Amino acid sequence: MEFTKMHGLGNSYIYINLFKEHLPEERLAETAVWLADPNRGIGSDGMILIGPSTSCAIKMRIFNNDGSEAKNCGNGLRCVAKYSYEHGLVHEKAFSIETLGGPVFATVEVDEEGRVGAVAINMGQPRLTRQAIPIIGEGDKPVVGEKLEANGETVQVTAVSMGNPHAVMFVEQIEKAPVESLGPVIEKHSAFPDWVNAEWVEVVSETELHFRVWERGSGITQACGTGACAAVVASVLNGYAKQGVPVTVHLLGGDLTIVWQENGDVLMRGPAEYICTGNVFL
Numbered sequence: 001m002e003f004t005k006m007h008g009l010g011n012s013y014i015y016i017n018l019f020k021e022h023l024p025e026e027r028l029a030e031t032a033v034w035l036a037d038p039n040r041g042i043g044s045d046g047m048i049l050i051g052p053s054t055s056c057a058i059k060m061r062i063f064n065n066d067g068s069e070a071k072n073c074g075n076g077l078r079c080v081a082k083y084s085y086e087h088g089l090v091h092e093k094a095f096s097i098e099t100l101g102g103p104v105f106a107t108v109e110v111d112e113e114g115r116v117g118a119v120a121i122n123m124g125q126p127r128l129t130r131q132a133i134p135i136i137g138e139g140d141k142p143v144v145g146e147k148l149e150a151n152g153e154t155v156q157v158t159a160v161s162m163g164n165p166h167a168v169m170f171v172e173q174i175e176k177a178p179v180e181s182l183g184p185v186i187e188k189h190s191a192f193p194d195w196v197n198a199e200w201v202e203v204v205s206e207t208e209l210h211f212r213v214w215e216r217g218s219g220i221t222q223a224c225g226t227g228a229c230a231a232v233v234a235s236v237l238n239g240y241a242k243q244g245v246p247v248t249v250h251l252l253g254g255d256l257t258i259v260w261q262e263n264g265d266v267l268m269r270g271p272a273e274y275i276c277t278g279n280v281f282l
């Protein structure tokens, strides 16, 4: 089976082009785990499938490195957009991508040689109700700074869905964020029926954040695009940033520019890179 390994700010996935390759549905989870294994597979944060869509120009499916399927992936979307444009799966510079979390819209920035540099993704509107995230509890109001007991500590969580669930916590110093110790506890906390991606954010200013993540199904990664979008939305909800004003998010693997637009959509812009292509024996 032919594969392409790509990354967005160090968040790497094995990409399979379903226009060329066939993977049986019942083997998707085990294939994702195997491909992600650095010793027996290739090594990555998971697997992403690029295939035909009946409602959009292209379809993305994302599997974490534990084999669980997620509904969205911001860094993956930028790579899917670059791959799709450069491999002629789409012919326009602006096109839609179907995800299990809903449609998104990609715009690729193309140089004179036809290569895609940065990619902007309109991620649509964040979903803020408890039911949409999901997080247990009553009412329709956004979950902002809600107290949660984790490992004997009390943390304050702002919950945002970008098609997939995020729990954002603000800290004074990003270096001291308890990503490794609290990440796995918050990920599987009983407050989140579908589990959750856990993110820590240090606010530098209204236009600058530091960010660290423990991803649901993959653990610590270099970057999480949907998480960075959730961090900006959470910053606005907590009064640390302004709607309509772009924010630079510093992740372990590099920077993303994100704006929660006045019309309610979240726009993310950043890089997408190839690592290698090859064949694996299924």
Ligand SMILES: N[C@@H](CCC[C@H](N)C(=O)O)C(=O)O
Pocket: 011, 062, 064, 069, 070, 071, 072, 073, 074, 075, 076, 164, 165, 197, 215, 216, 217, 218, 221, 223, 224, 225, 226, 227
């Ligand atoms: N790395 C991704 C998110 C991947 C899915 C996530 N771990 C989940 O289970 O929801 C990104 O860049 O957004």
